[in-house]
Each structure stands twice: as structure tokens, then as C-alpha cells.
Amino acid sequence: MERKILIREFIEGLLARKEDTQPFSDEASLFVSGRLQSVDAIELAVFLEEAFAVDFASTGFDQEMIDTVDAISALVEGRSTRE
Amino acid sequence: MPAAADPACKARISPRKPFPWGFRLIPPIETFPPVLSFAQTIPGKLLLLAIFGKLLWYAHSEWRQLIILLAIITALPQYRRILLTFGTLLWACGTWWQSTGHRLLLQFPIVLIVAALLFWAATRFRQSWFGRRPVASLLSGFALLVLLASYLPTDRHLRTLSWDFLAVAGTYLWFVAYSLLDSGSKNRDPFALQVGTYHPFWGSTNAPFVKGAAYLRRIEAHNPEQLAIAQLKGLKLLTWAVILGFFLEKAFMPVVHGYLRIPLYSHLFELSIQRAPFPWYIAWASLIANFLRSLLQISIFGHGVVACCRMAGFLALRNTYRPLESRSIAEFWNRYYYYFKELLVDCFFYPTFFRYCKSHRRLRLFVATFAAACFGNAFYHFFRNLNYIKELGFWKALAGFDAYIFYSVVLAAGIAISQLRQRPVKTTSWIRGRFVPTFCVISFFCILSVFGATDKRYPIQACFRFLAHLFNLAS
Numbered sequence: 001m002e003r004k005i006l007i008r009e010f011i012e013g014l015l016a017r018k019e020d021t022q023p024f025s026d027e028a029s030l031f032v033s034g035r036l037q038s039v040d041a042i043e044l045a046v047f048l049e050e051a052f053a054v055d056f057a058s059t060g061f062d063q064e065m066i067d068t069v070d071a072i073s074a075l076v077e078g079r080s081t082r083e
Numbered sequence: 084m085p086a087a088a089d090p091a092c093k094a095r096i097s098p099r100k101p102f103p104w105g106f107r108l109i110p111p112i113e114t115f116p117p118v119l120s121f122a123q124t125i126p127g128k129l130l131l132l133a134i135f136g137k138l139l140w141y142a143h144s145e146w147r148q149l150i151i152l153l154a155i156i157t158a159l160p161q162y163r164r165i166l167l168t169f170g171t172l173l174w175a176c177g178t179w180w181q182s183t184g185h186r187l188l189l190q191f192p193i194v195l196i197v198a199a200l201l202f203w204a205a206t207r208f209r210q211s212w213f214g215r216r217p218v219a220s221l222l223s224g225f226a227l228l229v230l231l232a233s234y235l236p237t238d239r240h241l242r243t244l245s246w247d248f249l250a251v252a253g254t255y256l257w258f259v260a261y262s263l264l265d266s267g268s269k270n271r272d273p274f275a276l277q278v279g280t281y282h283p284f285w286g287s288t289n290a291p292f293v294k295g296a297a298y299l300r301r302i303e304a305h306n307p308e309q310l311a312i313a314q315l316k317g318l319k320l321l322t323w324a325v326i327l328g329f330f331l332e333k334a335f336m337p338v339v340h341g342y343l344r345i346p347l348y349s350h351l352f353e354l355s356i357q358r359a360p361f362p363w364y365i366a367w368a369s370l371i372a373n374f375l376r377s378l379l380q381i382s383i384f385g386h387g388v389v390a391c392c393r394m395a396g397f398l399a400l401r402n403t404y405r406p407l408e409s410r411s412i413a414e415f416w417n418r419y420y421y422y423f424k425e426l427l428v429d430c431f432f433y434p435t436f437f438r439y440c441k442s443h444r445r446l447r448l449f450v451a452t453f454a455a456a457c458f459g460n461a462f463y464h465f466f467r468n469l470n471y472i473k474e475l476g477f478w479k480a481l482a483g484f485d486a487y488i489f490y491s492v493v494l495a496a497g498i499a500i501s502q503l504r505q506r507p508v509k510t511t512s513w514i515r516g517r518f519v520p521t522f523c524v525i526s527f528f529c530i531l532s533v534f535g536a537t538d539k540r541y542p543i544q545a546c547f548r549f550l551a552h553l554f555n556l557a558s
Contacts, residue, residue: 032301034400038417038428039502042436046444056437060267064301 003052004073010047011069014040026069041066052076109322113315122311128157131314135394138321142328142387148174152284153394160310163303163396164272168279175282190251197252198259198281199274205266217263218430222462225249225256229466233477246473253469254289255281260430261295272296285391289467290423292388293399304396317393320401324386331379339372348373352541355549355557363555370553374529378406381420410520412501415528416456416494423463431459449499457495461488464537471540486543490534497527 004026014036015021022035030036036044041063048054048066054076059065066072112118121127132154139146152170156163175191205217213220232249235242258281265271277296286292293299304310339345345368346354346361354361385402392399402421409415417424436451465484466472472480530553534546551557 038425039413042448045437049441056433057441061433061437062264062268062297064268064297067301 003076004069006051007069007072007076010044010051011036014043024069026073028069029067031063031067038063044072048072048076108326109319112319113312118315119308119311122315123307127311128314131318131394132157135314135318135321135390138318138325139391141325142321142383148177149284149391153391156395157310157314160304160307160396164276164279164299167283167299167395168275170284171279171281174284190248193248194251194255195278195281198255198262198277201259202262202266202274202277205263206271209267216434217266218260219434221256221260221263222430225252226462226466228252229469229472230477233472233480246469250469253466256466257289257426257430257463258282258291258295260426261291261297264429265295265297268297270300272300283392285395286384286388288423290420290426290463292385292402292422293392293397294422294425294429298399299397302397302399304398309398310396313393313396313398316398317390320386320393321390324383324390327379327383327386331376331383335376335379339376343368345369345372349539352545352549355552356541356545361552363552366549366552370529370533374525374532377532378403378419385420385422407525408521409524410517411504412497412524412527414501415524416498419528427455427459427463431455445503448502452499452502453495455495456498457491460494461491467537483540483542486534486541486546487537489543489546490531493531493534497531 011024011030015024018035020035024030024035031038031041044066045054045056045061049056059075064071065075122131132150135153136146136150139149143149152166152174156166156170159166201217201221204211205214208214228245229249232242232245235245261280262274262277265277280291280294280296280299283292293302304313340347346365348369351361351366351369355366382403389399389401400421404418404421406415406418409418432451432455435454436447440447440450461484464487465481471483474480475483530550533550533553534543548557
């Protein structure tokens with residue numbers, strides 16, 4: 001749960017920089033909907049690498065993997081489960 | 084390299100200031116509830132198709148085939164992806180290959196079989212070297228085949244066969260690359276559906292419009308309301324394409340090259356090569372006119388393609404979105420030719436960014452940007468036109484590609500620096516906040532376009548000579 005809160009806080013920060021203060025649910029699309037863009041995808045990916053040691057070099061990277069809070073959470077959880 | 088903004092969505096994030104008094108040339112009809120409801124009814128769909136067909140008649144020579152395919156897909160949305168594959172195959176065999184000038188229908192199934200084998204191998208052997216780097220393997224393999232083919236004796240039948248195969252394979256190379264990228268997805272499409280994205284019937288360049296099967300899954304309309312929104316947005320975009328087409332044909336060209344007598348850029352460039360004298364201001368006028376014409380042409384083409392894609396029920400982003408509003412080089416690159424940029428990001432930027440220089444943030448971004456905007460860009464254009472390699476040989480063709488390599492290096496450096504300098508948008512005066520950055524970005528791309536000719540290859544000395552003309556330095 002704490003993990004999800006951290007992820008949400010980071011995404012809220014990215015959105016706030018674009019003056020986007022609209023709320024978003026855990027299932028809401030962030031990239032396909034256009035609220036975040038590919039430059040944000042890189043920042044989000046770097047955050048996930050640093051905060052949760054996600055290794056995109058081994059999993060490959062696709063914006064779909066980080067399109068919703070739920071998807072990101074599942075990605076991070078999958079990594080933890082493997083550990 | 085992933086650049087500043089995904090074009091069609093920018094408006095959603097920071098609603099653009101409306102035209103004075105809120106006037107819009109094409110109203111946002113997809114937001115009007117009565118229109119949206121009507122577009123979901125059978126008469127509404129028929130009316131939409133009729134108007135779309137009429138606009139296609141202006142915009143596209145093959146409008147009949149296109150509107151028939153779009154009508155079938157509209158009528159049977161539950162079979163959209165299967166129909167896309169059938170439509171694309173029919174389009175390829177019946178129309179598209181005929182218009183390309185080389186009727187290589189026999190090579191087409193061979194390429195599809197090879198692509199299917201590669202897709203199967205990437206899926207089946209995920210942990211092998213090929214499975215982990217399918218796109219790098221595909222591109223290296225293709226480059227190696229081209230190199231080998233260029234060494235085949237000129238009088239051998241094998242050479243003709245090889246180049247015929249490579250010509251078709253080269254056309255589908257980047258579409259197959261997207262399939263291989265999708266091969267790692269959990270919910271990947273079967274190969275039969277992947278084929279629907281290989282030069283889809285709505286049109287494409289060698290850079291896939293609109294990306295691959297994975298992207299189509301994400302943007303596909305899943306209910307009647309989403310379909311209606313996609314189709315209404317498609318109709319709006321095609322209207323834009325027609326308006327811009329009329330503007331280019333009836334206003335821009337007659338005024339610029341007729342009334343103002345500004346010579347065509349290609350003509351002036353030839354004069355420069357022949358060392359014929361002409362005033363520097365004419366060189367500037369011709370260069371700017373050529374730059375603006377290119378912007379209009381790519382907008383018209385991209386809008387037409389994306390409009391048909393939307394009409395088929397996929398809410399794709401626009402290919403070109405207000406490039407003249409860009410305030411950074413990276414933003415312009417993103418707004419000018421979105422699907423080419425996305426191809427480079429997916430095939431070169433992401434793999435490099437997530438594998439190399441991970442402990443150096445800025446270097447990592449710089450290296451990945453160079454991998455995409457420089458190496459990937461030059462690779463794409465070098466192997467796009469195989470005739471040069473076939474006629475000159477691999478190494479001579481590469482040596483003759485120096486101007487575009489220079490273009491790619493400068494472009495990548497510009498994008499990388501622009502990304503590293505990226506700061507949050509601050510409210511400043513219009514001159515400092517809007518005009519100056521936009522002017523600098525447009526000037527950069529305008530001048531750089533001297534080296535970026537892709538339809539014809541000029542030696543780099545000729546490009547520098549024209550550049551000297553611009554600053555009145557050439558004798």
C-alpha cells in the first residue's frame with residue numbers, strides 16, 4: 001500500500017508540473033490519455049529504477065507497462081515476488 | 084529524444100487559448116452531445132461515411148477502395164482487427180504494390196513468411212540472444228544482407244533476385260520491428276493480426292503509421308461512443324487536410340512561386356552546384372518557402388492517414404501538431420513527424436537508455452538521444468533507398484551519404500542539449516517566452532534542412548556551398 005502511495009505522489013508531482021491538478025484513479029490511463037508524455041515516461045522509469053530497483057533492461061520497456069498506477073504497482077510487485 | 088509533448092494530447096493538458104472570441108474554423112463536434120448521439124445511429128454513420136467519402140474524393144486518388152473498407156469496418160466493429168488484416172492484404176496486392184512501380188507480388192509472401200518465422204522465434208525463444216534483442220538482430224541482419232547483396236556479381240541472376248527481395252523486405256522492415264517489439268507482450272496479437280499493421284490500407288511511409296499492433300490495441304474504440312468520437316475526430320482531421328491541400332495548391336504555390344517569383348529550392352540548389360550567381364536573399368526566400376511547403380505537405384499527408392485510421396475506429400494521435408509553436412528543438416522534433424520520432428524512440432532510444440550508462444543520468448540521456456536521432460535516423464534513411472546502394476555499392480553509397488550523417492549528428496546534438504536544458508514553462512513576456520524560442524527553433528531546422536535532403540543525395544560540399552550563399556559568402 002505504501003508503495004502505491006509513493007508511486008501516486010511521484011505521478012502527482014509530474015502532473016503538477018504541467019498544472020494538471022485533476023484527480024486520477026488507480027486504473028486511469030496516464031499516457032494513452034495524454035496526461036503524461038514520453039519525456040515523463042523516462043522520468044517515471046528512472047524513479048522506478050531508483051526507488052524499487054526495477055530493471056527495464058531485463059524486462060524491456062513499453063509505456064503500456066506504466067500506463068496506470070495499478071500497472072506500475074503490479075510491475076513493482078512482480079519484481080519483488082521474483083526476489 | 085522522447086521529446087516534449089505527445090501532440091494531440093497537449094491541448095488536453097494545457098487548454099490552448101482559443102482563437103479570438105472562441106472562434107474555431109472546425110468546431111469540436113465530438114464534444115456536442117446531440118452530434119455524438121447521432122453519430123452512433125445507423126443514419127449518423129451513413130452520413131459520416133458519406134461526408135468522409137466526399138472529402139476523400141478531394142484528398143485521395145484511391146478514395147473508392149478506402150471508403151468501402153472503412154464502411155465495412157464501421158458496420159462490423161467487432162471484427163475490426165481481422166478486417167484490418169484482410170483490408171491491408173487486399174490493399175497491398177490490389178492497389179498499393181501496383182502504384183509503387185515495382186510489381187513484386189511474389190516477394191511479398193516470402194517476406195511475410197520470413198516475418199512470421201522471426202515473430203515465432205522471438206516468442207518461442209525469449210531467453211536467447213535473438214529473443215532478448217529481436218529488433219537489433221533484425222536490423223543487423225538486414226544491413227548484413229544488403230552488404231552481401233552489394234558484393235554479388237552484376238551479371239548474375241542471384242543478384243537480381245536478392246535485390247528484388249531486399250526491396251520488398253526493406254519496405255516492411257520497420258513494421259516487422261514493431262511486431263518483434265510486441266512479441267514480448269503478455270497480450271500480444273497473433274501474427275495474422277500483426278500483418279494488418281504492415282503498411283495498413285489507410286496509408287503509411289516506411290515509418291509505420293500508426294506504430295504497431297501494441298499501439299492499436301491501446302487506442303482501439305471499445306464501445307459505440309468511443310467509435311463515434313474517433314470517427315468525428317477523423318472527419319475533422321480530414322477536413323483540415325483538405326483545407327490545407329487547397330491552401331497549398333491554390334494559394335501558397337501560386338503566390339510564392341508565381342506572384343513573388345521565388346525560385347524552387349531544388350532549382351536554386353542546382354544553380355549553386357553549377358556555381359551560378361544569385362542573390363543571398365533569394366536563397367533565404369527559397370529555403371524558407373521550401374521549409375514551409377514541407378511542413379504543409381507532411382501535415383496534409385499525415386492528417387489524411389490518421390483521419391482514415393480514426394475512421395476505422397482507432398483514436399490515433401496526429402502526426403504533425405502545430406510545429407511552428409514549438410519552443411524547443413526537442414518539441415519541434417516531436418511535433419513535426421510524430422510517428423517517425425516514435426519509431427526511433429521505440430527501436431533505439433529506450434533500448435539504449437535502459438541498458439547503458441545507467442549510473443550517469445545526463446550522459447545516459449545524451450547517449451540514448453544520439454542512438455535514436457543520429458544513428459537510428461541515419462540508418463533509417465540510408466537503408467530506405469536501396470537503389471543508391473545497388474548502383475554505387477555499399478561503401479560508395481555510404482560515403483555519398485555524408486551530408487545526411489552530418490545532418491543527423493547536428494540534429495541529435497540539438498535535441499540532446501534541448502532536453503538537458505528543459506525547464507518548467509514560466510510565464511514571461513510574449514517576446515521572451517514565445518517569440519524568441521520559437522524563432523530560434525524554426526531557424527535551426529530551416530538552416531539544418533540544407534543538409535537534410537532525403538529524396539536526392541547531394542555531396543556535403545554542395546550543401547556547405549549553399550549555406551555559404553545564405554550568408555553571402557559564396558563567390
